[in-house]
Amino acid sequence: MAIDTQIGQELKRKMTCIVCPTGCQLEVEKNADGKLSIIGFQCRRGEVYAENEITDPRRVLTTTVKIRNASLPLLPVRTTEAIPKELLAKAMEILAQVEVTAPVRTGDVIVTNLLDTGIDVIASRDMKRTEDVA
Numbered sequence: 001m002a003i004d005t006q007i008g009q010e011l012k013r014k015m016t017c018i019v020c021p022t023g024c025q026l027e028v029e030k031n032a033d034g035k036l037s038i039i040g041f042q043c044r045r046g047e048v049y050a051e052n053e054i055t056d057p058r059r060v061l062t063t064t065v066k067i068r069n070a071s072l073p074l075l076p077v078r079t080t081e082a083i084p085k086e087l088l089a090k091a092m093e094i095l096a097q098v099e100v101t102a103p104v105r106t107g108d109v110i111v112t113n114l115l116d117t118g119i120d121v122i123a124s125r126d127m128k129r130t131e132d133v134a
């Protein structure tokens with residue numbers, strides 16, 4: 001979770017780094033001239049995470065889509081890379097309309113070029129046809 005304080009053009013944000021389980025508490029300050037000052041990280045990955053959270057926040061989307069003729073009604077899927085956070089809701093709307101047919105293999109592309117991001121949505125697990133399940 002992030003906590004923002006905005007004073008004019010300046011921004012202060014407190015956030016937890018989610019890159020590794022250590023969960024460092026980061027503080028990012030954006031000055032009026034747009035320069036970032038970051039404290040609280042224990043490694044470069046945390047510093048990059050904080051920069052990206054301010055300039056281009058992204059998340060890997062994991063969800064499910066409907067699947068026909070399979071042992072389960074839903075197929076777990078994920079994006080191949082993190083997509084802009086602002087597109088997550090629209091991406092969920094699109095994936096709610098998707099229905100695939102078994103069999104599906106892990107890594108099969110379910111949606112190509114999601115929302116023109118150049119990023120695909122792929123299956124996260126195998127799903128056999130109902131008649132192939134012993």
Ligand code: SF4
Pocket residue numbers: 017018019020021022023024040041042043044045046047
């Ligand atoms: S700053 Fe580095 S050590 Fe701390 S949580 Fe992030 S990745 Fe882990």
